[in-house]
Amino acid sequence: MSIADQANNVVATAIPTPHGDVWLLPAKSDDKLRLKPVKQKSTGVSAVLNSFRYAWGEAGVVRGTLPLLQLNQKLGTDCPGCAWPDHDGKRATFDYCENGAKAVAHEADTRKLTADFFRSHSVSELSTHTDYWLEQQGRLTEPMVLRENATHYEPITWADAYAMIADELNGLSSPDRAAFYTSGKATNEAAFSYQLFARQFGTNNLPDCSNMCHESSGRAMSKMIGIGKGTAKLDDFEQANLVLVVGQNPGTNHPRQLIALQQAKRNGAKIIAVNPLPEAGLMGFMNPQEALGMLGVATELTDLFLQVKINGDIPLFKGIMKQMIEWEDAEPGSVIDWGFVNEYAAGLDELLDDLRSADWDTLVIRSGIDRESMRQAADWIRSSEKIILCWCLGVTQHTNGTQNVCEMLNLLLLRGAIGKPGAGPCCVRGHSNVQGDRTMGVWEQPKESLLDRLQSVFDFDPPRKHGFDSQRTALALHRGEIDVFVSLGGNFLMALPDTRYAAEGLAKTRLNVRIGTKLNRADLVAGRQSLILPCLGRTEEDVREASNGRPPRKQFTSTENSMGVVQSSQGKLTPASPNLRNEVAIVCEMAAATLGDRAKNPWRAWANDYDLIRDGIAAVIDGCENYNEKVRQPGGFYLPNAARERQFNTDTGKANFTVNPIPPDTIQPGQFAMTTVRSHDQFNTTIYGNHDRYRGILNARRVVMMNAADMREKGLQSRDPVAVTSHHAGETRTLQDFQVVEYPIPRGCVAMYYPEANPLIPMTSTDASSNCPSFKHTAVTIERC
CATH class of the missing domain: 3.40.228.10 (Dimethylsulfoxide Reductase, domain 2)
Structure with missing residues (x-):
């Protein structure tokens, strides 16, 4: 996009970074849109066939099938997809869904990203591809670094990566110039270790994906x-x-x-x-x-x-x-x-x-x-x-x-x-452990009782000032107030609204660090330097060298589902690379390198024995007493939930009725209320394919779903190219090269796919109480291109 286009409030899809121009959306859509009737029923044999087709295509017959037999079973592997609970009693042999099978196959992928791949592709060139293409290149296999003024990632040892992180963090003028983001896929052990590391370092800047959803x-x-x-x-x-x-x-x-x-x-x-x-x-x-x-x-x-x-x-x-x-x-x-x-x-x-x-x-x-x-x-x-x-x-x-x-x-x-x-x-929570992450203390506004327990158990003075949530982190990044940004999984860039604004902020850092299994666009929008730290998938076996001279031991982790059940999860697959480490170990080793003698807990021992972490959880988190024992029970255990017993721990000691006014009507004549939706071939920001089978929209994601009468009124037909402009507080943002399709949605309303529509959504359009972004309600106008 030209400077003139930007001046006319057109959302440019490429931004300058220290490593070249990076595209936030491919410069030109190559969608070949096909439309089918909207389906009136879901699942059935087509879902089963699609599950196995995707699993075998990504991971092969054996590697794609074996983890499914362990998925959501007692003492098996917790699904890395959504947080829907499992039965307390007997479970079905095949207790997973189509998207769960895709999530497993996605991390069991037999394709591998090696140093040769990164030597062949600059970050600028990689950014011209779709998010789906980036994910389809395979598993990350070794730590990679994007050095100052470099255009390509190159290999780095684990020790040198940790040393780089420690140098940057310890060189900050204030701990609050760092932010530690958490994806809801992180396990309890990783989340507890992560929040403890951040607070021992000295900040409550713990944004997480729940800031943007529930x-x-x-x-x-x-x-x-x-x-x-x-x-x-x-x-x-x-x-x-x-x-x-x-x-x-x-x-x-x-x-x-x-x-x-x-x-x-x-x-x-x-x-x-x-x-x-x-x-x-x-x-x-x-x-x-x-x-x-x-x-x-x-x-x-x-x-x-x-x-x-x-x-x-x-x-x-x-x-x-x-x-x-x-x-x-x-x-x-x-x-x-x-x-x-x-x-x-x-x-x-x-x-x-x-x-x-x-x-x-x-x-x-x-x-x-x-x-x-x-x-x-x-x-x-x-x-x-x-x-x-x-x-x-x-x-x-x-x-x-x-x-x-x-x-x-x-x-x-x-x-x-x-x-x-x-x-x-x-x-109904989204990512598999987003509720557990909050239980483990990942929150920018921690309760004093949590901080008091951390102080007592781990003998340090936790920061008491509230930190930044996800949206406030994005604002602080843009103001140049965050120098080091660490991401425990996820795709922070594409999960946020106002994609260009978020990218401009990330490009101002001194160091970006992301722990993950596959490449995504957040790896391409880097500040002065960037690190990709590859981790094991949840379905992969994790063997760590034990302390005290004991032989290597298989480790397991734990998660909490939407209904407050905590259970163990242990992978069985051979890791995609011998150079991978569990996210738990990566967090602990990163903390050990950064904190040194300042921390009283043995971070390096924690990295090799997750039972030690669970002992810490038991000493700090309500309801987790005897955690190591309880989490080993088949099916796990329920955390306490006083409201289930009609004990309401509110300011009145009772359940509180509330008065909620009808929200003001902000949609002006000629405008539409736009909501973002996920397609059937995606989970959060992860794109498994370009089909939305149930809605009958195939081979395309740059789509605007619109009521037939509204389309006639504007002289539009299905597949017409359109530009969409959002309107908020006198600001406009425009996306071009989309196609409009007829869809049974109420008049005055339209739907677009997330995250493609995210550039239209203002960063500051949030809930006054929760600061959650308004992904589901944005005023837009639509014009034929």
Whole structure:
């Protein structure tokens, strides 16, 4: 892009770095878009075939199949994909989904990135390829360094890499000029070690991926029920009368959840789905573990589909509850669970005043849901004693994301649907251990009780000043306030909004360090120097030299799922390279090199014996007493969750009702509300392929999904090239070379793929409470190119 284009607020896709110009999106799309009908049911034989096709294509028949037999089994390997829980009792032999199989195959890849590859490709040339192409080049096999003014990565020894990190960190004018990012894939042992390293170094700059996804959920639940985690368990789905699935696409992002929804339906529950897009996984499920499912016979899941407008959740739930209160006022005691409310809840009067004063016309217009549909939902809710409410990022990634979650929790509290079998909030986390990372202390705003325990156990003075979350880290990077940026997995650059802004910040550092299994675009946007430290995948065997002269010993790690179960995970595969190390060992060795005698815990011993780390976890983290013993139990153990027992550790000592205003309508005439979505062939920022099979969009990701009537009004047809411009606080950002396609989405709304649409989303458009970015609601205009 030219300087003139940049001046006209066109989002340039290339930025200057100390190592040459780096493209944030390929300069020209080579998509060959094909369209098929939108599917009305998910999974079945096609998902099974795609799983094995991908696994065998990436890893070969043997290496691609063996880890699947261990996946999600007791004392097996925890899936490196999503955080959906496993059954406490007997588990199916094939207890994984299509995306889980892809995640395993992705790290079991037999292709290898060697020094020859990096000698042949400059970082600038690598950046001209798609993110999918970068991931498909194979596994990282040895530490690589991009030195000052160099254009190519070159090999570096582990010892020299650690020495470089130590020199840069110890040379900082302040510990707060470093930031330590964590991906939700990091295990408990890695996360605990990482946060301890950062705090012994002297900073609470611990941004993590939850800042960009479920931070709003944690804030809302902590405020209302006293814990930032859901209370529903997997077995509760078998007992539920009603399940609400809100702002979530389980068929793509959490396919094993469909089995729980199917079981709920078979036991007599009704399901209400709330979403702007009619996702296949919300409609019908062909269970691949059953003969009929393999033959294409689907269980119809959704009984009532409420196709809400983007960010219409608060007016929808306010309308449902308003109807419930009208019935309650007409017949006292017929709707509200007064036994629960009087004993366990506070603040109901303010909520009732808000609901009674709400205007019906406004609720209908702003939600996009007619009053009769709201009445139907309210009727099922008032007649159900056991209600589970599931939600995901469609709810949280708004400027009012925390309030969205609060309004839904109000509904559960009115019905007393918490702290009893078959009921409760079910916050469906994304990455496999994102909840565990927070439990282990990865948080930029640590509680004083955690810092006090760290101080007592490890004999140092932890920093007390709050650090930067992900978005504030990006702002600090751009201001030149962060000199060293360390990433424990993930793809920080492509996970953030405002991609160009984020890249400009990363390019200002003195050193970027990323621990990972494969190359991604974050490795190409470097400051003065950059390190890639290759780690083992979760499915690979980890053998470490033991301390005290003992023989080498196989290590294992642990994770926490969405429902608070901690369990062990041990890989079985031969590592892709003998030069790989577990992320746990890398963190410990990095800490040892940096801290030296300043740390009282034996970091080098920790690197070789993860039991020692778990002893530290047991001494610091609530509910983890006797951690080494409990995590070795088949199936693991539940962490304490007081709200499950109707003990609400809030400021009032009770569950708190809240009042949540309808968000202002920021979409101006001629504009559309844009939401980002994931395709079926991706998980978070990882792209497994270019197909979105259930939505019928193949071979393309630069796509804008748009209502047919809106397209006609603008004179557009499917496959037309368009430019998309976002509007926020007087700023505009434009992406070109996209194609528009007709899709059954509400009028005035459009959808685009994440992370391709991220450059449109302002860094400062965040939730006031959680600071979570508004990936799901951005004002855009669309014009034909």
